[in-house]
Amino acid sequence: MNIGLFGYGKMGQMIEQIAQDRGHSIVAKIDVETEEVDYKKIDIAIDFSTPDAAFNNITTCFEQNIPVISGTTGWLSNYDKAVRICNEKNGAFIYASNFSLGVNVFFELNSYLAKMMSNLNQYKIEMEEIHHTQKLDAPSGTAITLADGIVENTEYTGWELDKSDEKKIPITSKREGSVPGTHSISYNSMVDSIEIKHTAHGRQGFALGAVIAAEWIQGKTGVFSMKDVLNLN
Ligand SMILES: NC(=O)C1=CN([C@@H]2O[C@H](COP(=O)(O)OP(=O)(O)OC[C@H]3O[C@@H](n4cnc5c(N)ncnc54)[C@H](O)[C@@H]3O)[C@@H](O)[C@H]2O)C=CC1
Ligand SMILES: O=C(O)C1=N[C@H](C(=O)O)C[C@H](O)C1
Numbered sequence: 001m002n003i004g005l006f007g008y009g010k011m012g013q014m015i016e017q018i019a020q021d022r023g024h025s026i027v028a029k030i031d032v033e034t035e036e037v038d039y040k041k042i043d044i045a046i047d048f049s050t051p052d053a054a055f056n057n058i059t060t061c062f063e064q065n066i067p068v069i070s071g072t073t074g075w076l077s078n079y080d081k082a083v084r085i086c087n088e089k090n091g092a093f094i095y096a097s098n099f100s101l102g103v104n105v106f107f108e109l110n111s112y113l114a115k116m117m118s119n120l121n122q123y124k125i126e127m128e129e130i131h132h133t134q135k136l137d138a139p140s141g142t143a144i145t146l147a148d149g150i151v152e153n154t155e156y157t158g159w160e161l162d163k164s165d166e167k168k169i170p171i172t173s174k175r176e177g178s179v180p181g182t183h184s185i186s187y188n189s190m191v192d193s194i195e196i197k198h199t200a201h202g203r204q205g206f207a208l209g210a211v212i213a214a215e216w217i218q219g220k221t222g223v224f225s226m227k228d229v230l231n232l233n
Contacts, residue, residue, distance in 0.1 A: 001214060004028035004042035004066070006057040007049030010134075011071065014207040015046055022211060030057070039064040044214045051075045051137055058093070059085050067092035067220075069213045071099055071206065073141030083223050092217050096226040097141030099209030103183070104226050106198040110146050110185060113196060114153035123187040123194070125150065127159070130174040130182040138173035142183055147171065150185075181206075 001024045005012045008029040016026050027041040032053075045061040047054055051074030061068045062085050070093070079095065086093040098104070117123055129143040139147075139161060147159035147169050156169050163170035184197035200206070209226065216229045226232075 001025070001218065002027040002041055002043040003214065004030060004037070004039075004045045004061075006030045006045055006047040006061075007053070007072065009048070011048035011203060011207060011210075012046075014203045015048065015210055018204070018207045019046075019211050019214075022215075024211070024214075039066060042066050044069065044218070046070075046210055046214055047072055048210070055082060058082050062086050062089045062091045062093075065089065065091065067214075067217050068094075069210050069217065070095045071097075071210055073097055073144075074137030076141070076144070086223055090221050092221050093223045094213050094217060094225065094229065096209070096213070097145040098181075098206065099213060099226060100200065100205035101209060101230065102200075102205060103142060103198055104209075104230055104232055106183070106196070107145060107149055108232055109196060111149040111153055113185075113187075113194070114150040117187050117194075118154040120187075120189075122189045124189075125154075125156065125169055125185065125187055126172070127169055127183070127185050128172045128174065129184075130176055130179050132178045132180065133175045135175060138175075139171045140173070140181065140183070142181065143171050143173070146183060146185060 003019055003024050003026050008031040045066050045068045047057045047070040049072050054072035054075040055078040058068050129140045157167045159171050160168040181200040186193050186195040213229050
């Protein structure tokens with residue numbers, strides 16, 4: 001595949017390595033200073049840019065009939081609009097807050113545990129995410145997906161960054177050194193706690209998942225998720 005990277009930061013560079021190892025070519029590296037893009041060369045776009053840039057990058061690719069894999073977080077207020085444009089153009093799109101296999105298994109585990117805990121009112125939930133200090137958004141996209149999985153299976157109505165509303169899942173976002181991404185969810189009662197936790201050891205898992213998604217979406221049209229790619233059911 002001829003890949004166009006939108007965002008050539010920490011993730012863009014990791015994806016370049018992994019994509020090349022898997023026999024793909026990087027034909028464009030688009031970053032903040034890029035003035036001109038030759039879209040004709042690009043078979044597929046992989047966007048790991050910034051919350052402000054993602055929507056424009058994604059929809060410009062749809063206009064150019066280029067399928068898009070996006071891992072950028074913090075732009076989701078425009079997600080429905082991006083999906084509409086993708087469908088209007090008969091395009092192909094995958095957004096995932098986290099492309100790693102481990103986190104996608106963790107998403108399933110989280111939903112399953114939430115369902116089991118839904119009637120046990122003596123347990124109160126808490127979520128914590130820890131990332132490097134360069135991260136622009138909080139809470140992380142992964143934490144939001146985890147919270148959505150809990151809301152779907154319990155009576156919690158949403159999430160909040162500062163604990164106050166009993167009906168919302170309290171999320172604590174910590175920014176420390178170069179931490180690649182740690183997410184934990186705990187259910188705490190007076191007598192005990194149950195905790196599940198995912199710890200990324202680096203960015204390889206995210207990057208590999210994005211390249212696998214790009215390989216999977218070739219020749220398809222529609223809006224998909226990592227659950228489709230990984231066949232997790
Ligand atoms: N879904 C997932 O699995 C993962 C998602 N992420 C998300 O991916 C995004 C990027 O993460 P990192 O690479 O760590 O950040 P980074 O800050 O290292 O890289 C972002 C790059 O985007 C560039 N950029 C800014 N405006 C741009 C524009 N208009 N067009 C193209 N590029 C532009 C920046 O100059 C920078 O080089 C973040 O939103 C992060 O939360 C990060 C890791 C995994
Ligand atoms: O910014 C990051 O680094 C990461 N962002 C994603 C998120 O917001 O969940 C995924 C991963 O945790 C790393």
